[in-house]
Amino acid sequence: MRRLITAAGGAAAVAGCVAGLVYLGPGTPRPRTAAPPAAAPDARINPVDTARRATAAYPENPAVWAGLARAEIEQARTTLDAGRLDGADKALHRSLALDPTDNYGAVTGQGLLANARHEFSQGRAYGLRATRMAPDRADGYAVLADAEIQLGHYPQARAAVQRMLDIAPATAAYSRAAYDLETNGRPEDAAIALQRARDSAVSPDERAFTEARLGDLDWSLGKVDRAEQHYQRALAAVPDHPYGMSGIARVAAARGYTSKALTLYSRLAERTPSPQFLLEALDLRREADGSGRGSEKAALSAQLRMADADDGPVDPHLILYAADHDDPDVAVELARREWKHAHSVIVADALGWALHRAGRNTEALTYARRAVATGWKNALFLHHLGTIERALALPEGTRHLRESAALNPFLSLYRPDPDE
Numbered sequence: 001m002r003r004l005i006t007a008a009g010g011a012a013a014v015a016g017c018v019a020g021l022v023y024l025g026p027g028t029p030r031p032r033t034a035a036p037p038a039a040a041p042d043a044r045i046n047p048v049d050t051a052r053r054a055t056a057a058y059p060e061n062p063a064v065w066a067g068l069a070r071a072e073i074e075q076a077r078t079t080l081d082a083g084r085l086d087g088a089d090k091a092l093h094r095s096l097a098l099d100p101t102d103n104y105g106a107v108t109g110q111g112l113l114a115n116a117r118h119e120f121s122q123g124r125a126y127g128l129r130a131t132r133m134a135p136d137r138a139d140g141y142a143v144l145a146d147a148e149i150q151l152g153h154y155p156q157a158r159a160a161v162q163r164m165l166d167i168a169p170a171t172a173a174y175s176r177a178a179y180d181l182e183t184n185g186r187p188e189d190a191a192i193a194l195q196r197a198r199d200s201a202v203s204p205d206e207r208a209f210t211e212a213r214l215g216d217l218d219w220s221l222g223k224v225d226r227a228e229q230h231y232q233r234a235l236a237a238v239p240d241h242p243y244g245m246s247g248i249a250r251v252a253a254a255r256g257y258t259s260k261a262l263t264l265y266s267r268l269a270e271r272t273p274s275p276q277f278l279l280e281a282l283d284l285r286r287e288a289d290g291s292g293r294g295s296e297k298a299a300l301s302a303q304l305r306m307a308d309a310d311d312g313p314v315d316p317h318l319i320l321y322a323a324d325h326d327d328p329d330v331a332v333e334l335a336r337r338e339w340k341h342a343h344s345v346i347v348a349d350a351l352g353w354a355l356h357r358a359g360r361n362t363e364a365l366t367y368a369r370r371a372v373a374t375g376w377k378n379a380l381f382l383h384h385l386g387t388i389e390r391a392l393a394l395p396e397g398t399r400h401l402r403e404s405a406a407l408n409p410f411l412s413l414y415r416p417d418p419d420e
Contacts (some may be wrong), residue, residue: 003019022198046075047071047074047075048068048071048072048075048084050065050071051067051068051070051071051072052068052143054067054068054089055068055094055217060098060142061098062094062095062096062098062099062103062105062106063090063093063095063099063105064089065092065095065106066092066095066103066105066106066108066109067089067105068087068088069088069091069092069095069106069109069112069113070105070108070112072084072085072088072091073085073088073109073112073113073116074269074295075207076088076116076180077116077199077206078209078238079272080240082116085113085116085117087125088109088113089113091109092106092109092113092337093389094265094270095109096263097233097353098385102133104130104133104134104137104139105200106125107126107129107130107133107140108127108139108140108142108143109391110122110126111123111126111127111140111143111147112129112143112190113145114126114147115143115147115150117312117313118150118312118313118338118341118342118382119148119291119341120146120150120151120342121147121151121341122339123143123144123146123147123150124144124147124148124151125251126152127140127141127142127143127144127145127146127147127148127160128141128144130143130144130344131144131160131163136167136318138164138167138168138170138172138173140166141160141161141163141164142160142164142172142173142176144156144157144160145157145160145161145164145176146176147343148160149179150341150342150343150344151342151343152342152343152344154374155182158180159196159265161173161176161177161180164176165177169196169200170197171197171198171200171201171202171206171210173194174194174196174200175193175194175209175210175213177193177199178190178191178193178194178197178213178217178372182217182376182377183345183374183375183376184374184375184376185374185375185376185377186378187217187220187221190217191214191217194210194213194214194217195214196212197210197213198211198214200323203239203403205237205238206235206241207233207234207237207238208234208235208237208238208241208244209234211231211233211237211244212230212231212233212234212241212243212244212247213243214230215227215228215229215230215231215234215243215244216243216247218230219247219250219251219408219410220377220378220379220407220408221377221407221408222407222408222409222410224251224254224255224410227247227250227251228247228248228251230242230247231243231245231247231248231251232244232248235248235249240271242268242271242272242274242277245264245267245268246264246265246268246276246280248264249261249262249264249265249268249280249281250280250410250413250414253284253410253413253414254413258284260287261284262281262284262285262288265278265280265281265284265296266295269281269295269296269299273299273303274317275300275317275318275321276313276317278296278299278303278317278321278400279296279300279317279318279320279321280414280419281294281296282294282296282300282398283324283413283415284413284414286301287412287414295324300318300321300325300326301326303318304318304321304322304326304330307334308330308333308334311337313333313341314334314337314338314345316335316338316347316349316350318334319331319334319335319338319350319351319353319354320350320354322334322354323350323353323354323356323357323358324357324379328354328357328359329358331350331353331354331356331357331358332351332354332355332360332386334354335347335350335351335354335355336351338350338351339351345370345372345373345374345376346371348367348368348370348371349367349368349371349378349380349381349384351367352364352365352366352367352368352370352371352385352388353368353384353388354382355367356368356384356388356391361388361391361392362392364388365385365388365389365392368381368384368385368388368389369385371384371385372385377407378407379404379405379407379408379411380404380411380415381402382400382401382403382404382407383400383404383411383415384396385400386398386399386400386401386402386403386404387401
């Protein structure tokens with residue numbers, strides 16, 4: 001299994017959850033920098049609180065400050081609370097002030113933070129620096145792999161993940177291997193990698209993450225019953241796990257329990273108002289009653305205005321919302337801005353769809369084809385490509401739309417065709 005990546009052909013891209021914070025995947029092992037001995041981990045204890053106590057006890061130790069930064073970044077990933085990244089930044093500055101020359105933990109932390117903020121070129125630079133500092137440690141390769149994937153450097157990303165598998169075949173490495181395999185059209189092998197990731201998990205968060213990813217993999221192939229089992233296990237590991245809950249909502253919608261699904265989405269939005277969950281709820285509501293209105297639209301519109309006003313990263317789900325529910329020209333502008341930072345297949349799909357909705361189908365086709373070029377069996381990408389091809393009167397459009405429906409017949413619940 002350690003040579004999982006080598007045989008994969010074509011390009012690869014991280015695909016799990018498109019929100020930038022979740023591109024990080026599960027947490028990687030802590031750096032081996034000398035640090036005070038720690039007590040055995042307790043699943044009931046918040047890792048951030050534990051790390052803060054360590055900084056209070058050992059304020060002059062750079063490793064504990066780097067550990068606090070990593071805990072903050074991991075908490076941001078699991079809660080989707082980007083506000084925690086500021087705390088991580090401050091902790092990294094403190095760590096580097098104490099040790100500015102040979103601080104592997106802080107360098108990898110800087111890379112994780114840059115990737116979380118969609119500053120992937122910086123993340124790549126930190127990842128390369130970390131791997132030069134310690135070629136036999138996995139953390140730097142994790143940072144490098146995530147950055148290379150988002151930059152569209154797929155062979156380099158695969159090499160970094162393979163190195164992780166060789167050094168530390170654990171949850172972080174197997175989950176990234178799964179992304180590579182899935183995006184190369186090998187979902188069965190991706191499932192094996194995720195099972196290895198789950199079996200290697202050392203925390204409830206890691207178990208929940210891998211179970212939710214297994215659920216997403218089954219959902220993407222229309223296997224609702226199996227998907228539900230994984231989502232329930234994610235929730236058993238971490239009650240109210242956002243991706244476990246959203247998965248259960250999708251399962252309810254697929255079984256015709258639209259009201260239950262919308263109730264779950266409402267509960268989820270109260271805790272985690274991410275564009276993905278809000279857009280899923282909005283599209284489901286529009287498919288159910290044709291209204292396309294509700295609290296989700298108001299929340300997404302507010303997020304869209306904020307994204308349009310600043311120069312920060314743009315969630316691809318927010319681009320899709322703007323394309324289908326708000327202003328396609330704004331969607332194109334935001335997608336082009338994100339494309340400057342990230343060339344992943346996810347961003348390519350969002351940009352292609354935004355261009356289509358803005359009536360620029362010839363240009364849209366280029367990006368839609370790029371999105372499917374890895375061979376990923378992604379029903380949404382195929383639906384977008386087929387729709388664009390149909391708009392251009394290309395014969396393959398019908399075939400791609402049929403392939404999309406065959407892969408996941410429940411996608412239509414969430415992608416009501418705005419062109420009809």
